[in-house]
Amino acid sequence: MKSKKKPQERVGVYICHCGSNIAGVVNVEDVSTWAGKELEKEGVVVARDYKFMCSSLGQELIEKDIKEQGLTRVVVAACSPHLHEPTFRNACSRAGVNPYLFEMTNIREQDSWVTTDKLEATKKAKSLVSAAVGRVVYQKPLESLFVPIDPNVLVVGGGVTGIQAALEIANSGQHVYLVEREPSIGGHMAQFDKTFPTLDCSACILTPKMFDAGNHKNITMLTWSEVEKVEGYIGNFTVTIRKRARFIEESLCTGCGVCWEKCPKKVVDDVFEAGLGYRKAVYTPFPQAVPKYPVIDHENCTYFQKGTCKACEKFCPTGAIKFDQQDEILTVKVGNIILATGYDLFDARKIPNYGYGRLPNVFTSLEFERMTNAAGPTMGKVVLRDGVTQPKSVAVIHCVGSRDKNYHNYCSSICCMQSLKFAHLVKEKTGGDVYQFYIDMRTPGKSYDEFYQKIIHEGVNMIRGKVAEIIEGEGGLIVQAEDTLVGKQRRIPVDMVILSAGLESRADAKEVAQKFGISCSADDWFIERHPKLDPVATMTDGVFVAGACQGPKDIPASVAQGAAAAARVLSIIGQGEIEIEAATAMVDEITCVGCKQCVASCPYQAIQFLEEKGKAYVQEALCKGCGTCVGTCLPKSITLKHFTDEQIVAEMIGAMRVMKSFEMTEVA
Amino acid sequence: MYEPKIIGFLCNWCSYRGADTAGMARMKYPPNVKIIRVPCSGRISPELVLRSFREGADGVILLGCHIGDCHYATGNHRTAKRMPVLKKLMEYTGIEPERLYINWVSAAEGEKFTTVIKEFTETISALPPFVETMK
Ligand SMILES: Cc1cc2nc3c(=O)[nH]c(=O)nc-3n(C[C@H](O)[C@H](O)[C@H](O)COP(=O)(O)OP(=O)(O)OC[C@H]3O[C@@H](n4cnc5c(N)ncnc54)[C@H](O)[C@@H]3O)c2cc1C
Ligand code: SF4
Ligand code: SF4
Ligand code: FES
Numbered sequence: 001m002k003s004k005k006k007p008q009e010r011v012g013v014y015i016c017h018c019g020s021n022i023a024g025v026v027n028v029e030d031v032s033t034w035a036g037k038e039l040e041k042e043g044v045v046v047a048r049d050y051k052f053m054c055s056s057l058g059q060e061l062i063e064k065d066i067k068e069q070g071l072t073r074v075v076v077a078a079c080s081p082h083l084h085e086p087t088f089r090n091a092c093s094r095a096g097v098n099p100y101l102f103e104m105t106n107i108r109e110q111d112s113w114v115t116t117d118k119l120e121a122t123k124k125a126k127s128l129v130s131a132a133v134g135r136v137v138y139q140k141p142l143e144s145l146f147v148p149i150d151p152n153v154l155v156v157g158g159g160v161t162g163i164q165a166a167l168e169i170a171n172s173g174q175h176v177y178l179v180e181r182e183p184s185i186g187g188h189m190a191q192f193d194k195t196f197p198t199l200d201c202s203a204c205i206l207t208p209k210m211f212d213a214g215n216h217k218n219i220t221m222l223t224w225s226e227v228e229k230v231e232g233y234i235g236n237f238t239v240t241i242r243k244r245a246r247f248i249e250e251s252l253c254t255g256c257g258v259c260w261e262k263c264p265k266k267v268v269d270d271v272f273e274a275g276l277g278y279r280k281a282v283y284t285p286f287p288q289a290v291p292k293y294p295v296i297d298h299e300n301c302t303y304f305q306k307g308t309c310k311a312c313e314k315f316c317p318t319g320a321i322k323f324d325q326q327d328e329i330l331t332v333k334v335g336n337i338i339l340a341t342g343y344d345l346f347d348a349r350k351i352p353n354y355g356y357g358r359l360p361n362v363f364t365s366l367e368f369e370r371m372t373n374a375a376g377p378t379m380g381k382v383v384l385r386d387g388v389t390q391p392k393s394v395a396v397i398h399c400v401g402s403r404d405k406n407y408h409n410y411c412s413s414i415c416c417m418q419s420l421k422f423a424h425l426v427k428e429k430t431g432g433d434v435y436q437f438y439i440d441m442r443t444p445g446k447s448y449d450e451f452y453q454k455i456i457h458e459g460v461n462m463i464r465g466k467v468a469e470i471i472e473g474e475g476g477l478i479v480q481a482e483d484t485l486v487g488k489q490r491r492i493p494v495d496m497v498i499l500s501a502g503l504e505s506r507a508d509a510k511e512v513a514q515k516f517g518i519s520c521s522a523d524d525w526f527i528e529r530h531p532k533l534d535p536v537a538t539m540t541d542g543v544f545v546a547g548a549c550q551g552p553k554d555i556p557a558s559v560a561q562g563a564a565a566a567a568r569v570l571s572i573i574g575q576g577e578i579e580i581e582a583a584t585a586m587v588d589e590i591t592c593v594g595c596k597q598c599v600a601s602c603p604y605q606a607i608q609f610l611e612e613k614g615k616a617y618v619q620e621a622l623c624k625g626c627g628t629c630v631g632t633c634l635p636k637s638i639t640l641k642h643f644t645d646e647q648i649v650a651e652m653i654g655a656m657r658v659m660k661s662f663e664m665t666e667v668a
Numbered sequence: 669m670y671e672p673k674i675i676g677f678l679c680n681w682c683s684y685r686g687a688d689t690a691g692m693a694r695m696k697y698p699p700n701v702k703i704i705r706v707p708c709s710g711r712i713s714p715e716l717v718l719r720s721f722r723e724g725a726d727g728v729i730l731l732g733c734h735i736g737d738c739h740y741a742t743g744n745h746r747t748a749k750r751m752p753v754l755k756k757l758m759e760y761t762g763i764e765p766e767r768l769y770i771n772w773v774s775a776a777e778g779e780k781f782t783t784v785i786k787e788f789t790e791t792i793s794a795l796p797p798f799v800e801t802m803k
Binding site: 080081082106108109110111113114115116117120121123124127128131519521522527539583601603604624625626627628630631632633636640643645648649651652653655656 | 696742
């Protein structure tokens, strides 16, 4: 830096009194006179102090000086730049000085309000002004980049959240690609019979929405599909999607169901039936599936595995079975992306004391959901694993895998309500005894506590305590727990146990997050931009998250987030184009040694490595301007605009220049 | 006693706001630290820290968001990794490693900010001026 000549600029310096907030402690007149004299050789041509710089009169003062005195740089010493930097940048802009040629220094929050001694405070103000002047002459004009927004939208995950988001956007007239990995949309909600707290039938409220999504002219539905690659940035994403072969010609299939009727191969359905029921090798997960076309499960199909069968092909009335169908790779362009990939159920096998997988009459919550579903494997009958015996007593265990330092520390938020729903369903269907083992009851939703009261009045036994063990005995199962309200160990014999397993992030959440350039929390939930004020945006512009993939939540909250994400996307589309960060990083290709350290350090995957050149390259539209790459690059080949080494060093020299001269006057 | 000169690199999103919070609560701390606002603690290269000493600083304090709260998700992970290495290197070259201090201060932690600044100013005051160490 020393080798280069200092730029010749005309700097205006403005010291704000902020009434008495600053002027009561800092001798503002002294600071401005001093700046006019002592900083003249640094380029200061005007130095003033004024009662309220942020007032319109204060701003006009700057604008007038820019025009009349030909200022090329402006420094304001006042409050925090978090309050008024935009105000003064705009004033500069109006008078024809690029907003990035303005520098603000904080002599209120970080000086007059925190320093007791007036002389010290004045000295610190001089140091801060000197630092800002030192820096400002090295600042460069920057122009914001605007990129047009592609109005098409990608929604990943067709659970209730994704469906809601897709419908909101499609209804507004924009086009949506809805990608779902299973053969049908619907997600977890399609598996349930009744939903709390209203106990309305899940299918009755979900099926119409699924149907609308499936038939909407603005929705391209890609089920049995998966996103393989995402490139680009807000407004301009290019997405590669693998549409897996269904081995069914969709244009011919009428969804009549003859194929799965005739298919001789029965397979345990681990996904939709939660392992409790069967499907065929050619199947739709459930009768109301959207789309109606089945898929042939390659791994279990007799023809694919043994070379003979083709029963489905023989019987299909329209000739829709195509054993030679291949996966299709599609490339679509979208401007925004909404992730609504939902959750997985905690694997109760991980808690051996509860015996799931070993004790047949211990069930998971999802198994029980399927069991109570009239269209499910037991046709809605609550029965033991033998498929016929109705239990006389049932225990429902809360918080399985949740609020437990060995598994997940968090509360899964829906299990209390879902367990109460189960109590009601058991009572309704069997009239048997129900015991709820809970740690704390958490029912903080609209009409939720009323639901809890209602269930208690139905005669459910509530036992407060964490279950230690479930064992075989007395002709059934014995649930052992400490009843913490009476301070006693309890052994309750029951016929059936339901484990309210917690919600956890999808097994592949990390991979998916990486693909879309967003981050995960310690528990692998997708991280939102701000937990309170920006709950559906992410740190990557143009990528939004909604529903249970962001954290455990019930259907009302999921639907609200789906709609919220849609609204955010529509507001971006409405703008037509979007301004992106101007203070971005830049690689100097001459000095870059191609070590790729920066590529790995960038939190936004904004740095590309140009293999042919062996050099790094910053994609400006992706760069958020954090400077992490700059701190990483050993040969100093990356510059972060507006925070260059030159500017920062000039700032520190400016600050210390004052500290030094003061030391000397004190010595003298 | 001499008056130490301290350069404080504060990230814009958490720590700089933490310093503002201290101001809004009118907490008092010594004036020796000159705050330089940077987008993220990850922006600060070891080079810039050493440069501060070369330009006359007696101490450098680097404050960023708590791990997990970085405005740029993982910018401060780099800070957390690279700065301890720099401290080792400083020790090796004969610079007291205490002259460099790293901590995490959120926008709400005005009190923590004040304490950290007071303590660091004391630490540096107890050391001889940097130029003397280098003689
Ligand atoms: C046993 C049980 C009972 C419940 N009962 C109720 C109730 O009564 N009332 C209530 O309000 N809430 C209830 N809930 C909560 C409810 O299930 C959730 O709130 C809701 O399902 C969340 O919807 P979602 O769309 O976000 O996620 P999901 O329903 O999980 O849907 C996500 C969808 O994304 C798809 N997907 C995942 N990853 C990908 C990928 N990479 N690419 C493409 N597609 C992908 C999945 O296949 C799925 O279709 C219950 C939960 C459980 C476990
Ligand atoms: S860290 Fe620096 S030298 Fe290494 S690839 Fe990136 S820009 Fe090039
Ligand atoms: S400044 Fe930050 S966001 Fe931009 S390229 Fe460097 S590391 Fe990535
Ligand atoms: S933004 Fe504060 S440390 Fe990264």
